[in-house]
Amino acid sequence: MARQRVTLADVAKASGVSPTTASLVLTGRGRDLRISHAAEHRVRSAAEELGYRRGTASGAPRRGRTRTIGLISDSTAPSMPAGDMVTGAVEAAGARGFVLFTGASGGDPATERSLVEAMRDHRVDGIVLASMRTRRVVVPSGLGEGPAVLLNALPTHPSAVPSVLPDEVQAGRSAARVLVEAGHREGVHLIGAGPGPGQVPPNSIAAVERLVGVREVFDAAGVAVAGGRCCADWSPENGYDLTRDLLRRTTPSALLCLNDHLAFGAYQALADASLSVPEDVSVMSFDDHPIASWLRPRLTTVALPHRQLGAKAVEVLFAVAERRGRPPSTAAVHRVPMPVHHGRSVGRLVAPLVHHRATG
């Protein structure tokens, strides 16, 4: 073999033009610059015939860009369907011919900072800082030096870095609407938060926002929440304990669990009490974790759109990179809608007289 790799110069020689012209054609900039169609065609066919592929790394020093995006995630928690965020980002980037660098900080700020630097060393065109669970994060110093986006996270301090988040308030509205339209107007209990608006797990953005949406719809429908129980974190164990505790005092009409882990525990407690879903008790939940589809009956839940979140983050990143320098004209916080996934866990109480408005 003469040479290891087909280089731009080879293509240029084969098509009888200069490397410059070949470069202009193959980067697509020949279109608006003045390159004749004849030359363009010759270069393209020569490139294809020789199997030319542009060495992305080679042009990096001069060009500054590498068609590359960095994604830094914090702890990759166990049981993490949130990994689909990465998938969504990979796909969205791939659609534009970009590849993703990934790094994991393990939640350590020092590691995070060094990852940011490592990625800048690799000349990434932008950085996505992703959190596996929605929370506030300290924006690492140096992140703002290039295009950057927070994914599933909000900055602790005001920052020029935009955020992409699930629309939790809307999710709360959707969940409440499902219950209201099924006729549950009394005996609705919250599991994992409440009864007051401030009674939520610490540092949980999702809890606060979901509650806002829930209360908004319930208030408008004249439904009073019968009760609520908060806990430190949304684990199946806590779901079990809170529900068992509740069942000692009353039999609710519906449980509104703040996420699927809690609902999983609630199912177990309801089974222990020989109550069946949805005949005796309805269960509504959030997240659409894979277990939601395994439970019997299947859980009705408002889905976290992980893939879409990842894809949206990449889109926003491209938008930021394009209007580099100009002040951020786009809103700093982007919300991705959370769709309702209907299972069989919510029972219809009475023939509803409610107007059947769109539940989207």
Add this chain to the structure above:
Amino acid sequence: MARQRVTLADVAKASGVSPTTASLVLTGRGRDLRISHAAEHRVRSAAEELGYRRGTASGAPRRGRTRTIGLISDSTAPSMPAGDMVTGAVEAAGARGFVLFTGASGGDPATERSLVEAMRDHRVDGIVLASMRTRRVVVPSGLGEGPAVLLNALPTHPSAVPSVLPDEVQAGRSAARVLVEAGHREGVHLIGAGPGPGQVPPNSIAAVERLVGVREVFDAAGVAVAGGRCCADWSPENGYDLTRDLLRRTTPSALLCLNDHLAFGAYQALADASLSVPEDVSVMSFDDHPIASWLRPRLTTVALPHRQLGAKAVEVLFAVAERRGRPPSTAAVHRVPMPVHHGRSVGRLVAPLVHHRATG
């Protein structure tokens, strides 16, 4: 600001040496080449003072290496704790100052091939081709051109590319040993495979190998498997159906479920039949999926070491890259041990007279 970035030339000028010398020192090659300690120290301190960071992409054209590894995964299935493989790989690579490119092929061979090419364009130093579930894969053409490793996959055709896999046979032995040592010598039923050795889900490497290990230990202990039930895929639904079917005819002593999804369904069927775990029926399983710890009682299961798998793949990749050219002296298939995670789902039948050998 004078310049955007501190360059190697800046460091050289500040320390009064040539860029060459500075490069030699900072790449660590000055140690065995002959660079004076004085010069080395001057360069190092100047680099630190100026905050010099090597632009990884810049030296790529000449050097050929980029301190970068590509990882291509097939479908990133929903409910994928296997994503921890990626985490393990990221961590292992990061420990050596490498970053990971990631791509997702969605299982499509064409996408896969183009991803391989894209990564070679980015001058990755090696490629890990990962499968989310253990299976045989067609090695994409072009993969073998550089260092490469299969993760959680075996090549369909003989190939020079090494593989990293969980030690499923050993896992089968471990699972059987747990049951034997707890005194279960009769009434042990398989869920998800068997009763014959060939009765496994299609294309499932894990099933075949787990069964080999299981039978090995059972045969040695003189235990006859009471029965087995196979299904097309290891879903909770199938676990439920198979177990309910089994319970119509007999009440087993122990269920050996081929993975945790099946065990999850089995729990539901046992609960429906008012049988409790482990008092009435013991349950043993594989994978250590997150649900294993949510079930009540916690499931005893042989864990898939996803993180270690990812880390091992990167290690093997480095080994391959180092002895480039020489024939592959290391064994082509690397097995990572699968540890038993003890829950409370296996009950002790009688005071065992069995010699308590190491179960590791």
Add this chain to the structure above:
DNA sequence: TCATGATGTTGAAACGTTTTATCGCGGAGG
């Protein structure tokens, strides 16, 4: 004294691309 070799160091080329400034050329305007 002069070839020889070891020791530090370096200039210049190379890597594969992008960018900048320029060049030849034909025609339009003065």
Add this chain to the structure above:
DNA sequence: CCTCCGCGATAAAACGTTTCAACATCATGA
């Protein structure tokens, strides 16, 4: 006839690093 402009294309510089071959210096052995 000269100048100027637009068009097509290109030569050459640039990017930041690594590598190659050479160089200066000094000690050693013949």
